[in-house]
Amino acid sequence: MKQLQGKVAAITGAGSGIGQALAIELAKLGCELAISDRNEAGLKETEAQVVAVGAKCTSCLLDVAEREAVYAWADQVVAEHGRVNLIFNNAGVALSETVETMSYDNFEWLMNINFWGVVYGTKAFLPYLKQSGSGHVINVSSVFGMIGVPTQSAYNAAKFAVRGFTESLREEMAIEGANVNVTCVHPGGIKTNIVRSSRIGEVGKAGTKDPVKAAKMFDKAARTTPQEAARVIIEGVLKDKARVLIGTDARVIDTMQRLLPTGYQKILIWGAKRNHAKHSQ
Numbered sequence: 001m002k003q004l005q006g007k008v009a010a011i012t013g014a015g016s017g018i019g020q021a022l023a024i025e026l027a028k029l030g031c032e033l034a035i036s037d038r039n040e041a042g043l044k045e046t047e048a049q050v051v052a053v054g055a056k057c058t059s060c061l062l063d064v065a066e067r068e069a070v071y072a073w074a075d076q077v078v079a080e081h082g083r084v085n086l087i088f089n090n091a092g093v094a095l096s097e098t099v100e101t102m103s104y105d106n107f108e109w110l111m112n113i114n115f116w117g118v119v120y121g122t123k124a125f126l127p128y129l130k131q132s133g134s135g136h137v138i139n140v141s142s143v144f145g146m147i148g149v150p151t152q153s154a155y156n157a158a159k160f161a162v163r164g165f166t167e168s169l170r171e172e173m174a175i176e177g178a179n180v181n182v183t184c185v186h187p188g189g190i191k192t193n194i195v196r197s198s199r200i201g202e203v204g205k206a207g208t209k210d211p212v213k214a215a216k217m218f219d220k221a222a223r224t225t226p227q228e229a230a231r232v233i234i235e236g237v238l239k240d241k242a243r244v245l246i247g248t249d250a251r252v253i254d255t256m257q258r259l260l261p262t263g264y265q266k267i268l269i270w271g272a273k274r275n276h277a278k279h280s281q
Contacts, residue, residue, distance in 0.1 A: 001085070001086075001134050001136055001181065001237065001238065001240070002238065003029075003238075004026060004029040004030060004031050004234070004237075004238070005029065005030035005031075006030060006031075006032075007030075007031050007032070007085040007086060007134075008031065008032045008033075008034065008077070008081045008082075008083055008084045008085050008086070008132075009022075009023075009026050009031045009032070009033055009034070009084075009085065009086040009087075009088065010033075010034040010035075010036070010073075010074075010077050010084055010086065010087045010088065010125060011023055011026075011033065011034070011035050011036070011087075011088040011090055012036050012037070012062065012064050012088065012089055012090050012091035012117065012121055013036075013037055013064075013090040013091030013092060014033075014035035014036060014037050014042075014043065014046050014059075014090070015035075015037030015038070015039035015040075015041070015042025015043045015045070015046055016037075016039065016042045016046075016192065016193060017190065017192035017193065017226050018090055018140070018187065018190060018192065018226045018229050018230060018233070019035070019037065019046075019088070019090045019091070020042065020045070020046045020049075020226065021225075021226035021227045021229065021230035022088055022090065022230045022233065022234070023035050023046050023049075023050050023057075024046070024049050024050060024053065024230075025227070025230045025231060025234055026055075026234065027049075027050045027053040027054070027055035027057070028053055029234070030055070031055060031086075032055060032056040032057070032081055033050050033055055033056070033057040033058070034057075034058050034059075034060070034073075034076075034077040034080070034081060034084065035047060035050070035057065035058070035059050035060070036059065036060040036061070036062035036064075036073055036091075037059075037061070037062065037091070038061065038062065038063050038091075040061055043059050043061065044059070046059075047059045056081070058076075058077070058080045058081070060073050060076065063113075064089075064091045064113055064116075064117030064118075064120060064121060065109075065112035065113050065116060065117055067116070067120045070117070070120040070121055070124050071120070071124040073124070074121075074124035074125045074128060077125075077128075078128050083128070083131070083132045084125060084128045084129065084132060084135075085129065085132045085134055085135055085136065086129075086135070086136045086137075086138065086237070087121055087122070087125040087129065087136075087137055087138065088138045088140070088233075089117065089118040089121040089122060089137070089138065089139045089140060090138075090140045091113060091117055092113060092114045092117075092140065093109070093110055093113050093114060094110075094155060095107075095109070095110045095152075095154045095155060095200075096151045096152065096200045096203055097151060097153075097154070097200070097203060098150075098151055098153070098203055099153045102153070102154060106154065107154045110154045110155065110158060111154065111157065111158055114155065114158035114159065114162070115157075115158040115161045115162060115165075118139050118140075118162050118165065118166075119165065122137055122139065122165075122166075122169065125137070126180070129180045130178055130179065130180055132179075133179055134179055135178075135179060135180040135181070136180065136181045136182070136183065136237055137166070137169065137180065137181070137182045137183070138182075138183045138185060138233065138237060139162050139165070139166040139182075139183070139184055139185065140162070140185045140187065141159045141160075141162040141163045141166065141184050141185060141186050142155070142159040142186055142187060143186050143187065143188050143245075143249065143250045143253045143254070144156050144159045145159030145160050145162060145163040145184075145186055146163070146186060146253060146254060146257050147253055147256075147257050147264055147268075148265070148268075149268060150203075150268060150269075150272050151203045162184070163184055163186075166182060166183075166184040167184060167242070169182050170182035170183075170184075170242055181237075181240045182242075183233075183236055183237060183240070183241055183242065183243070183244055184242065184243050184244070185233055185236070185243075185244045185246065186243065186244065186245050186246065186250055186254070187224070187229055187246040187247065187250060188223075188224060188245075188246055188247030188248070188249035188250035188251075188253065189223060189224065189247060189249055190224050190225070190226060190229050190246065190247070191223075191224065191225050191226065192226060223247065223248070223249065224246060224247040224249075228246075229246045229247075232244060232246050233246070
């Protein structure tokens with residue numbers, strides 16, 4: 001896929017953050033957009049901005065954790081646009097809690113959205129992408145799909161799973177000779193509201209339970225804007241990259257994991273203990 005003019009792109013989690021930025025940037029490049037989100041107000045805002053650019057846009061209130069709803073949306077997109085070329089499985093949530101204290105309800109809530117939502121979106125749209133003659137699956141993992149982090153076991157589990165699922169799909173499409181490319185995206189810290197809408201449980205010495213403090217810490221670490229992230233993702237799609245790293249922090253983490261495949265854990269343990277000691281004084 002060398003250009004995006006005239007292509008139809010579907011995006012989950014398009015009501016804010018990276019999803020919203022992707023919709024606007026793709027519209028500027030001549031794409032038609034089919035967007036979805038659980039956030040009705042955010043979804044309407046994104047649709048208005050896409051339409052203002054001059055692009056055709058349809059929207060759908062959608063919970064990606066509901067398989068039948070995702071399949072129905074895929075059918076709806078093709079009915080309204082005549083085809084679909086790209087699916088960006090971007091919707092996601094966050095959870096901070098230790099393995100020991102984490103409830104199964106919280107674990108399943110996150111996995112149903114961050115992992116199963118990606119699976120549903122991929123499988124629902126894949127037949128249509130093949131029919132289009134020029135398709136692309138873009139699944140959003142995370143730098144936490146490359147390293148394990150204290151209090152992020154559920155998020156790590158989902159994002160590692162997305163990475164493996166996506167890399168396997170890319171191989172299968174290549175073996176089959178299908179006209180469908182596949183990209184896995186690993187963002188670092190992006191300036192979004194994901195932490196403010198996250199669930200925070202018991203974290204003990206491994207982190208903070210204060211949502212305000214957690215948001216401030218995230219804002220300080222997140223240095224990449226959604227707009228910058230969207231442009232990097234689109235560039236990766238046009239170059240058919242298997243893996244897209246977003247942000248200097250993502251590249252540093254990728255390098256650290258390669259050089260210290262298990263040793264990085266000692267660094268994270270030291271940092272968590274030091275931070276706990278600092279805030280306990």
